[in-house]
């Protein structure tokens with residue numbers, strides 16, 4: 001039974017039954033009787049003093065129920081939107097966290113920042129009302145360019161030079177010494193382009209207030225409803241924690257952008273309480289572009305010191321990271337603990353020093369986007385390594401091999417504060433080289449050239465750190481929350497199982513994967529397992545889904561809970577079968593007395609637990625329901641090798657991906673079909689960053705790439721089919737031996753593509769995205 | 783204005799403001815929430831339904847244009863016990879993750895297969911160019927559409 005539905009099987013997804021028939025239930029599909037509609041008035045300016053706001057015309061507009069401004073929220077005790085990670089500068093000072101009222105007060109600092117909300121009987125009336133809100137703006141010069149932000153006017157009084165923090169990691173003196181010894185130094189100036197996440201489901205919220213109970217229910221598009229609830233209750237003061245229930249039903253993609261607590265749901269749930277009626281909001285796509293947290297946006301100077309034989313001696317990295325106008329929920333941790341710590345990559349580089357200056361600009365807040373810091377780190381390391389190979393005339397695969405951390409080096413302590421538990425980097429690279437037919441590349445290149453085209457190949461051997469952990473270390477480094485997960489396994493009287501997890505699926509397939517774990521561990525039919533998630537009213541406090549943590553952390557909690565179920569089941573079985581507890585084995589759904597034909601099925605034991613006729617009630621509570629919290633002792637370290645081969649048409653500058661190979665080591669895999677799908681999606685986003693996507697503001701801070709006409713999303717005809725494969729070194733410190741797969745595609749692929757394009761063009765540096773125009777110009781200038 | 787339209791085989795007469803979009807009629811008036819709105823600018827394809835047999839973006843169809851039309855939505859192409867071959871192919875090939883693009887993707891794909899013979903991978907990619915998916919990288923969607931084309 002479990003072989004087809006247990007761990008390792010490509011079981012078809014439970015969630016598909018509703019999604020393919022149009023019966024999914026996303027936030028905007030939920031309506032409450034008598035609901036009103038919210039529309040936000042948003043700043044047209046990147047930076048301005050916000051004088052008076054005249055809401056009288058809006059309030060008088062047809063169908064408008066109420067108009068609220070930041071002052072109304074403030075007067076009611078609503079606090080700022082906080083950032084959850086306190087990063088310290090290298091001089092020991094705390095980062096600057098400027099005030100971030102949900103609706104702007106006194107100043108607006110990016111185009112699209114909300115400064116008033118109009119609630120009306122219909123959506124149309126709310127839109128008309130929002131148009132009628134009149135605000136006095138006194139425009140100020142906008143700070144847009146990250147490179148020069150430190151020299152510009154300060155956006156926030158609290159942040160001189162627009163600096164949020166100036167952070168460092170690693171041994172600067174040792175790194176300097178390594179560069180003094182170097183035979184060769186490779187230097188690159190790297191811009192990691194700003195991305196706009198663009199989950200296809202726009203953010204939405206429905207706030208309801210139950211006057212009789214004095215309680216609030218917020219349906220919203222969140223990756224972590226408990227965090228949403230905690231922040232809205234404890235920091236923003238919307239309602240006491242116990243009086244606020246947050247439900248994230250089906251969520252249409254997140255990619256990080258739905259981790260954060262935003263102004264809109266804050267205003268919606270607050271207004272629902274004030275007005276004592278439901279309030280609903282759904283972002284239009286243009287609002288998603290303007291006001292979802294963006295991703296990436298780094299400018300970096302990086303140098304790699306090499307010995308004569310290609311050994312890496314030292315790595316020096318100086319990065320400016322754009323925070324946007326305010327600190328979003330986890331913004332500060334992305335270019336530090338999720339970036340600097342990953343700069344060792346897969347290599348034994350002995351000395352690394354990184355400095356990161358985080359700066360405010362008059363642009364939308366920047367926070368985690370699929371990969372969050374790790375794609376930026378991989379891009380720096382893998383562009384440098386590839387460039388170094390070309391400069392010293394070594395094959396890029398050989399140079400990597402020369403420097404890989406070897407299988408017998410684990411556990412391996414890097415110079416940037418991580419301890420990798422396991423890996424086999426050469427195994428992934430070898431497999432990828434075979435799939436890519438690297439040996440045949442020269443012939444393919446010759447063929448391309450014969451037809452007037454250029455061909456290039458590029459590698460990226462990435463590592464990532466997933467399942468951010470352990471709580472105590474993260475908290476000591478500034479995290480404001482723990483990083484554990486909870487899993488509850490409730491066995492029903494008839495032996496079916498309901499699992500409740502604090503993790504959240506917005507595409508990741510928890511209902512299937514977690515049911516497979518139960519099927520494997522308890523021998524229960526896959527069909528008889530139901531997985532619930534996304535509701536603070538159902539599960540204990542936990543941290544939700546981001547950073548590829550659901551299986552490694554959430555899955556581990558569920559495994560722990562199943563172990564408790566089995567332990568209790570053995571006690572029950574031993575009593576009924578009149579055997580010693582340590583003589584009862586459990587396998588494939590059967591409790592068996594060793595060396596006997598005495599046995600009970602899992603269902604029989606469950607029934608006995610709830611109908612305790614023959615049951616040791618004096619020693620054991622009735623029932624069969626267990627819960628476990630799991631706090632990981634370390635990150636997991638997925639890693640792999642991506643190889644991209646491109647052909648470039650020099651007449652048009654069009655880059656065509658001829659082949660993309662990804663070989664990833666995710667440890668053990670529960671559902672290979674789902675894992676492949678996660679890799680495909682990540683690859684599309686990584687390739688999108690390299691070739692298509694770019695969030696661009698003009699010098700006045702207007703978002704130029706504010707629609708699907710201007711921001712190039714990867715479409716079906718922009719991408720190839722992918723060749724994905726895996727290698728396996730099981731994670732050593734979680735019960736499933738799993739590492740996480742959600743971000744790998746986006747982390748590894750970007751550098752592989754750009755290494756391939758630069759290889760084809762014969763250039764060292766090329767800005768992303770490598771659009772036809774960029775490529776065409778580079779060829780003309782080369 | 784007063785409009786009549788047939789949706790998934792059921793006739794409806796509705797009084798709606800003239801500027802109402804077909805996507806809103808389906809979602810808000812008829813509570814057929816399987817049709818999704820991802821962009822409201824005719825760019826993402828999440829809202830695709832069939833109007834008189836053609837795949838159209840319902841976020842850009844006004845009530846008056848829909849008047850008298852026969853509309854099929856994701857809810858109208860199959861039942862859980864009797865799925866359309868395209869629905870089956872999407873499930874069997876893991877062509878969906880978050881599911882938000884899926885209804886529009888399936889409705890576009892059905893039209894693509896119905897109106898074209900001998901579809902190749904490239905033809906499927908070109909044919910689905912109007913439908914965005916942020917989750918799947920399209921790889922499995924293309925596989926699913928080719929698989930369904932063999933069945934349909």
Ligand code: FES
Pocket residue numbers: 818819820821822823824825826827828829830839840841842
């Ligand atoms: S919602 Fe109609 S095309 Fe996007």
Ligand code: FES
Pocket residue numbers: 200252253507877878879880881882883884914915916917918
């Ligand atoms: S499955 Fe999520 S957008 Fe396509």
